Amino acid sequence: MVKAVSRSMIIAAVILIVIIVLGVYLALRPGAPAPTPVATPTTPQTPIETTPTPIATPIVSKKDTLKVAIGIDLDTVDPHGQTTTVVFNVVRHVYETLVWYDDKGNVIPWLAERWEISPDGLVYTFYLRKGVKFHDGSEFDAYTVKANVDRWVDPTVRVPLRGQLPIMKAEVVDKYTVKIYFKEPYAPALRAIASYLLITSSKIIEKYGNKTITEAIGTGPYKFVSWEKGKRVVLEVNEGYWGEKPYIKRIEWLIIPDATTRVAALLAKDVDFAYNLPPTDIDRVKAAGLQLVMPASNRIMFIAMLPKGPLADPKVRQALNYAVDKKAIIDHVLYGLGIDSKAPLPSHFFGYAEMSPYEYNIDKAKKLLAEAGYPQGFKITLLHPTGRYLQDKQVAEAVQAYLSKIGVQVELRTMDWPSFVAEIRKPLEEKTFDMVLLGWGPLVADAHFTLHGQFHSKQAPPAGLAAAHYSNPEVDALLEQAARELNEAKRIELYRKAIEIIWRDAPWIFLYVQKWFYGAAADLKGFTVYVDGEQIFFHKAYFG
């Protein structure tokens, strides 16, 4: 008996090994060994996949249904309760806004045909498009806009991003003219209106009041048909759409939480487009003849250094910046899915100014450390989340390895996302770590949201999430001034000044802007990557 069991154990072991080897073979088969750097086209600012469509020949899509794999389920379809980019992306096919963006990120008319801004920057007058109908048949007019604004400012309604669009009130001038008032001049107002103020019908607002809206009724090119939680969201074309009608009749957003399964679904042609694929699968997707879509995100990745211990000295912080080879991390850890940052915000943001980068230079780093009085280095703790950002744990490990070369011993502390957020929200004196790996990705591509959110002293935890507890009265003043400055050229100049100071002070180890990796079927054309890269639009997509 004993003998029989041990024999079967051996057989079992052999089978296990065979299965594992087979699996590894299957997993690695197409393309080169995994960790080779992949050169990818880096055109972050312009939409990558906008196929210009000749006006003369009418486009007919070869298939009527588009299946898109996303990794997370929607949380809500409430137009004013949105927070998550992917969810925004889905409902943006249903809801529209007064103004919108062109390919280059400029604000353009949409549900409003034109607008005027009062000289003091407090009143925005919108002249609305006529003849626009909601999916429930009701008409879009100034009263609708007022109802939406009233709901946005109502403190009893759950509006998580209210602070990003601090409207005071709205006033109907006539049926197609509406005024939106701000308490103070707010320079990012138009962009925030374009990104956040999704418009639903007055009927829906009357029906739900301050309760969460669970019906998605908009004016957009697609109508919301169904949402089976954890499974899929179905949209169908809006035949009465006021604008150009979409070619694809039906979009199914399938919720597939596991990234490898999304790759499999794409390879098996069960879906035509898949969001957020693992960078390790770039070669596999390429080898299968699928389209790679790798847009830049709004998210800048950095390691915030807390102003305590050795890190309180700017020289030390600069030294750490010189000690980390960001380009190597991008190539080898991120498989090319990053853009070396030359400022504390992505280059496609309004208000961006390019600085001269901290080039990888160990000697310079050592010299700076010695000047600061730490020739032997020191010990610090780096807190990082896992599974939240692209290769986050691996990036933290790479930074640890680089810093050890200049004598800085880094202890890594890993946490899941909710615990991580709870930890970085603590006040400075309660923090038991020295550095934190974080990404910051505001929905609106305007310098205000990154710089004010991360470098204004009032945003330091626990009040906000400015992770580095950075405090510089000069930067505070510049950021406040820039937020109120309506002259764009002057505003850009104010941000340039603030960025120069921040860059020199180096409260972060400036790392990279994260890029996304999406895959698309070879015959899917015409989809647009919206300027900030995180939203894909299918209203002009077709199979050809």
Add this chain to the structure above:
Amino acid sequence: MSLVNYVIYRLSQAFITFLGASLLIFLFVRLLPGDPARLIAGPEALEEDIQMIRAQLGLDRPLYEQFATYMVSLLKGDLGTSIKYSTPVLDEILARLPYTLVLAFTAEALAVAAAVPLGILAALKPRSLVSQLVSVLAVVGASLPVFWTGLMLIFIFSVELKLLPSSGSGSPKHLILPSVTLAFFLIGNLARITRAAVMESLASNHVVTARAKGLSLGKILTRHVLRNSLIPILTVASVQLGALLGGAVVTETVFAWPGIGSLLIDSLFFRDYPLAQGVIMFTVGAFILINIVTDILYALVDPRVREVLWKTV
């Protein structure tokens, strides 16, 4: 004591267990670090807005007050409102429940259908190939992580052979890969238990007597052996099923199967206290209920158990 009394006794016992569990669950879910309001709104949101959400959700009230509200509505049969979805927790669970039930019962049925005959064959011929196959299956099935098996099946049957859908739900075809993945994990254990139980009763005196009397093997198996071996098999199968009803978390995630398991993961990740509580309570309830049903089944299959159980109560 009659069967009815026994059931009432067990149910009242279960109720107390359930109340105790609900207190523990309430506390444990809140012991996790993290703030639901912050997680809903995202890191980029402003603190004023987060405060407002916290107040709307009642999270700013003292814990005992929250617990009191929770218990009062629980006794009324109200599991509360999901923080993430803003819908009744019960609705969310009921929407996902059919998926979990279908997957759990199919996987368990597959496992039983394969494991019991395998186990019997192995017991009848302890040194045969089948017997060794059972040992091998037990080790391989239990050692391979479910996500690995699942992904391999997806790559073989969907990507390479293009026979089955890679993930999702909606048709019987979608059910095949996840239920086979789960069954593969369950078979080995179940087959081993069956083999052991059958071997034990084969060696028992009454079976030896029956054999000596010259009864046919078929009759001995159905009448004397299987009935006696049923209890351990039932025990293992019901424990497995109980665990599956709590949602096969990994399998559901790999196959994008919208069951209870993926709901639980989602709710924990969002620190959606009411939803997480609801799902865990539901799982606890299902487990308790399955245990009761199994005990009753024991009593029904085995007169000896009937005697002992009902007398001691």
